[in-house]
Amino acid sequence: MSEVAIRVERLGKQYRIGTVRGSKHRTLRDTLSGAVADSFRRARGILRSPENGLRPADGTFWALKDVSFEIQRGEVVGIIGRNAAGKSTLLKILSRITEPTTGSAEIHGSVSSLLEVGSGFHAELTGRENIFLNGAILGMPKTEIIRRFDEIVSFSEVEKFIDTPVKHYSSGMYLRLAFAVAAHLEPEILIVDEVLAVGDAAFQAKCLGKMEDVARRGRTVLFVSHNISAVERLCETGVVLAEGRVLFRGNIGDAVSCYLASVNPYVTSGSSEGPGFADLLRHPGRQAGARPLLQSLALLGPGSPRVLRDRLKTGEDAVFEIRYDAEGTKLDMAFLAINSLRGERVCTVGTHLSPGPVGVLPGKGTLQCRLPSLPLAAGDYVAVVAIGQSFPRKEIDRVEFALRFRVETGDYFGTGAALHHSQGSFAQRSEWKVVPGAGELEVGAL
Amino acid sequence: MSAVPEPTAASETPTVLIRPTRGLASLQLKEVWTYRELLYFLVWRDVKVRYKQTVLGVAWAVLQPVMTTVVFTIFFGQLANIGSDGLPYPLFSFAGLLAWNFFAQGLAQASGSLVGSSNLIKKVYFPRLVIPISSVLVGLVDLCVGLVCLLGIMAHYRVWPSATFLLLPVFVFLAAGAALGVGMFLSALNVKYRDVRYVVPFFVQLWLFVTPVIYPASLVAPKMKAAGVPVWLYGLNPMAGAVEGFRWAALGTGTVAGSVITTSIAVTAVLLVGGVFYFRQTERTFADVV
Numbered sequence: 228m229s230e231v232a233i234r235v236e237r238l239g240k241q242y243r244i245g246t247v248r249g250s251k252h253r254t255l256r257d258t259l260s261g262a263v264a265d266s267f268r269r270a271r272g273i274l275r276s277p278e279n280g281l282r283p284a285d286g287t288f289w290a291l292k293d294v295s296f297e298i299q300r301g302e303v304v305g306i307i308g309r310n311a312a313g314k315s316t317l318l319k320i321l322s323r324i325t326e327p328t329t330g331s332a333e334i335h336g337s338v339s340s341l342l343e344v345g346s347g348f349h350a351e352l353t354g355r356e357n358i359f360l361n362g363a364i365l366g367m368p369k370t371e372i373i374r375r376f377d378e379i380v381s382f383s384e385v386e387k388f389i390d391t392p393v394k395h396y397s398s399g400m401y402l403r404l405a406f407a408v409a410a411h412l413e414p415e416i417l418i419v420d421e422v423l424a425v426g427d428a429a430f431q432a433k434c435l436g437k438m439e440d441v442a443r444r445g446r447t448v449l450f451v452s453h454n455i456s457a458v459e460r461l462c463e464t465g466v467v468l469a470e471g472r473v474l475f476r477g478n479i480g481d482a483v484s485c486y487l488a489s490v491n492p493y494v495t496s497g498s499s500e501g502p503g504f505a506d507l508l509r510h511p512g513r514q515a516g517a518r519p520l521l522q523s524l525a526l527l528g529p530g531s532p533r534v535l536r537d538r539l540k541t542g543e544d545a546v547f548e549i550r551y552d553a554e555g556t557k558l559d560m561a562f563l564a565i566n567s568l569r570g571e572r573v574c575t576v577g578t579h580l581s582p583g584p585v586g587v588l589p590g591k592g593t594l595q596c597r598l599p600s601l602p603l604a605a606g607d608y609v610a611v612v613a614i615g616q617s618f619p620r621k622e623i624d625r626v627e628f629a630l631r632f633r634v635e636t637g638d639y640f641g642t643g644a645a646l647h648h649s650q651g652s653f654a655q656r657s658e659w660k661v662v663p664g665a666g667e668l669e670v671g672a673l
Numbered sequence: 674m675s676a677v678p679e680p681t682a683a684s685e686t687p688t689v690l691i692r693p694t695r696g697l698a699s700l701q702l703k704e705v706w707t708y709r710e711l712l713y714f715l716v717w718r719d720v721k722v723r724y725k726q727t728v729l730g731v732a733w734a735v736l737q738p739v740m741t742t743v744v745f746t747i748f749f750g751q752l753a754n755i756g757s758d759g760l761p762y763p764l765f766s767f768a769g770l771l772a773w774n775f776f777a778q779g780l781a782q783a784s785g786s787l788v789g790s791s792n793l794i795k796k797v798y799f800p801r802l803v804i805p806i807s808s809v810l811v812g813l814v815d816l817c818v819g820l821v822c823l824l825g826i827m828a829h830y831r832v833w834p835s836a837t838f839l840l841l842p843v844f845v846f847l848a849a850g851a852a853l854g855v856g857m858f859l860s861a862l863n864v865k866y867r868d869v870r871y872v873v874p875f876f877v878q879l880w881l882f883v884t885p886v887i888y889p890a891s892l893v894a895p896k897m898k899a900a901g902v903p904v905w906l907y908g909l910n911p912m913a914g915a916v917e918g919f920r921w922a923a924l925g926t927g928t929v930a931g932s933v934i935t936t937s938i939a940v941t942a943v944l945l946v947g948g949v950f951y952f953r954q955t956e957r958t959f960a961d962v963v
Contacts, residue, residue: 242961255866323691323798325960331692338689342796351722363714364797 231335232416232447233298233321238330240316240471244286290316292471294330298449300415303442305462305479306451307486312468314451318342318420321449336415336447339365341406341422350394354385354404357393361408375411382437383407403430410437416447435461455483455569484607487568502537503527505630507612512627520558520624522550524612526632540637541605541646541654545598551591551614551624558588560617563596566628568607573652579617602654603634604646698953704800711799715807720814734815735822738770745770749887758889758926761830765920769886771819772919775812776848776912777877782808783856784873787864791963801956802949805860809853816845823923835925844918847941851911854944857952864963865955884912894930908936911944 291313298304306314319325321332322340347364348357358379362372372379380386383403385396393401406422419438435457442448442461452458458465458479465482467475467489475485503526508519528536529544539545547563562577576598578585588594594614610632613625636645639654646654705712724730742763749755750762757765783805787794790804827834863869885893890913897904907930908914914937 254868255862255872256868258866319960320691323689324795326957327691327693329693331690334689334691338798340796340798347793347797349718349722351725352718356718356721360714360718363711364793364799366711366799369710 230300231297231333232300232302233335233449234333235297235317235321236295236331236333238291238294238317238320238332239289239328240291240313240320240325241287241289241328244288289328289471291320291327294468294471294473296466296473296476298447300336300447301445302464303448303462304450305458305465305482306449306468307453307455307458307465307482308468308474309490311470313471314468315342315420316471317468318418318449318451322418334416337366338416338418339409339412339414340418340420341409342418342420343422348393348401348405351392353392354380354389354396357404358408361405362412365409365412367408367412379407379411382410382433399427399430403433406430406434406437410434410441413441414446416449417441418449420451421453431457455487459483484568487607503535503630503632507626507629510626510629512611512629513625517624518554518556520551520553520556520614521612521626521629522552524549524610524626524629526610526630536632538633538635539601539603540635541639542600542602542637545601547596547598547610547612549594549596549612549614551588551594553588553590555590556623557616558614558623559584559586560620561585561588561594561596561612561614563613564611565603566609566611567652568609571652573603573608601634602639604650604652604654605634605636606652607631607633694957698956700949700953701800701802702949705802705806708799708803712803712807712810715803716810719807719811723811731818734818738767738774738819739822741770742767745887755888756892758891758920760832760924760926764826764830764832764924765889766887767826768823768920768923769916771816771823772844772848772916773881773884773886773912774819775816775845776852776915777881778815779809779812779849779852780856780859780877781873782811783852784859784863785870786856787860787959788867788870788963794963795960801959802857802952805857805952806853809849809856812852813845813849827924832924834923837922837925840922841919844915844922847918847938848912848915850941850945851915854941854946854948857948858944861952861955861959864959880910880912883910884916886916890917890930890933903932904930905932905936908933909940911937911941913937915941 294313294317306317308314316325318340319342320327321334322338322342324340324342347361349360352360358376359369359372363369380389383400383406385400385404388396388400393404396404417438422434431454438448438450438461448461450458450461462479464477465475465479465486466473467482467486469489474489475482505524507513507521507523513519513521525548526536526539527533527546527548528539529546549561549563551558551561560578562575562579564575565573567573576596585594608631609628610630611625611627612629613622615622615624636654640656729736745766746763750757750766755762786804786808787801793799794801794804824834859869859873881887890907893907894904897907914934918934918937
């Protein structure tokens with residue numbers, strides 16, 4: 228008895244883009260008249276020279292090509308990738324809505340797909356009637372719907388309006404009701420596509436919670452989303468799709484890194500740069516037209532031999548070296564920022580933020596920035612560097628995504644414990660002890 | 674798409690294999706039966722929505738054949754003096770119209786049904802056959818309302834239903850089959866060629882005149898015999914058999930050439946099978962094209 232829930236083998240889907248005469252829907256009239264015209268054209272063509280422009284451009288593209296992977300029963304898989312990577316097409320094929328062009332997929336277990344919320348709703352019917360309708364469309368037998376009716380209504384929080392026609396609902400209520408129905412389907416395999424994109428934060432949290440619930444009960448879940456933190460929170464493993472092919476299949480942390488790297492055009496893991504070193508003279512992260520005063524950025528370890536490093540341990544000293552050429556401009560300010568791969572600013576340091584001014588910089592040289600005991604959590608980060616004047620405050624040159632580096636936990640806590648990337652962007656030591664039950668706490672002057 | 678659901682030996686989990694369909698697709702009738710609750714819900718939804726929205730509501734199911742009957746009675750019954758098999762013309766035409774409207778409505782709704790449900794088709798899996806079937810079944814509600822009205826008119830003219838009334842469902846089934854067969858074909862065609870929808874009302878109009886609704890078949894049969902054309906050819910129009918049969922079953926009069934009815938049944942069967950077949954063959958591209 229296999230434990231595989233879904234097995235996909237060399238799946239491919241080809242679409243035709245545009246047809247003859249550029250219209251999506253040919254009319255019967257065009258087809259019939261075209262058939263007649265074509266036969267005349269062919270007869271004439273025998274006497275004339277080869278046609279150019281008579282044969283229509285045949286545009287096809289492969290939305291999915293040669294996709295293979297396996298999903299075990301009970302696995303919670305995140306499917307991530309850029310837009311047009313083929314994620315929705317893959318889900319549509321697995322949901323049997325469209326047929327693959329090549330390859331095959333084997334599915335063991337009942338499937339319920341949430342490709343769009345509320346697809347079965349009819350505006351004129353009340354919420355109560357729509358629950359039955361939507362449930363039937365999604366494959367729930369009537370007895371099931373009756374049994375779960377109260378649960379569904381309470382999850383959706385629209386009890387008061389359950390007997391009003393749905394066309395009077397706000398979009399939030401509509402969404403909550405639709406998700407409530409779909410979420411209570413209890414299928415063996417749940418496929419969810421981007422339904423969290425619409426809806427407020429509270430609703431999204433509720434949906435995620437329900438999906439976690441489903442996953443905890445041993446169901447297989449396939450989750451597609453652009454919300455990386457939601458994917459990381461919910462899923463154990465991931466599939467990264469790019470341009471219709473599988474780019475990565477493995478644990479979710481690595482999948483997310485792979486995806487972010489592919490999405491971020493400037494961040495390459497060591498191509499035009501070596502490990503720990505970035506040539507900034509012609510860097511794509513600089514705004515076009517800015518003067519290239521920054522020449523290079525290097526990351527060194529804390530030790531005395533000046534060795535380039537592409538990775539650090541949490542809590543280690545980080546030393547950045549910035550080589551610049553002022554080209555006659557007076558420079559006396561520089562700053563460095565560290566961003567996560569998601570673009571979140573983790574910290575900013577600068578000459579104006581450190582004790583002891585650095586003064587006017589020599590016309591050409593190397594500026595060193597030491598970040599003692601940098602407590603970054605494990606993960607991949609990018610450095611941003613800028614240089615300018617302090618008075619009037621002006622930034623003259625700036626390079627985004629200048630240098631990429633990785634941080635590993637090492638043994639920061641001294642206990643061998645490591646932080647999961649979802650537990651925060653920096654590591655913090657803490658001390659814990661049991662205190663005797665003290666007296667009342669006083670409110671002091673704040 | 675061939676999907677092969679089969680329970681595995683060790684457990685009850687269904688296994689589905691998805692692969693591109695090569696060659697002929699199965700007719701999928703068993704799967705449609707599995708989804709019969711969905712069929713019921715779609716019919717219920719359409720009926721409910723129709724009667725919720727309109728001011729006239731249920732009355733429309735009666736009003737439409739009544740108004741048509743009045744017009745027909747004046748212009749065809751009285752002025753043109755078309756025979757009606759010994760029955761009062763209004764009764765004759767109302768009965769025929771009931772059957773005809775059921776067919777025409779079913780056909781019109783079915784042919785646009787796939788495109789109308791495009792949002793469902795693109796988002797959810799279910800056997801697509803359910804959609805045109807539900808559009809035809811919706812007409813049954815109007816038909817039942819109309820039958821009640823018919824009984825009222827029969828009482829007015831002192832025409833009592835005989836044992837043949839029990840055969841009424843047979844001819845309703847025949848009309849439904851014809852509507853479904855052609856409707857499935859047209860709905861599938863309409864997905865690819867959107868102008869099909871505009872041609873349908875025109876053909877339905879013509880079809881009305883070819884079918885013995887306004888006039889009895891007994892008007893046509895002797896002319897055919899005289900011209901040496903075999904009468905059963907008239908049955909090639911499946912609605913000829915359905916309407917005549919319906920009238921005969923309900924009102925108990927009229928000469929029904931058995932050959933016409935048999936031919937109509939045969940033609941309907943061919944239309945049904947052909948319609949389902951064409952539908953299934955083109956179904957694999959619906960979600961991509963609709």
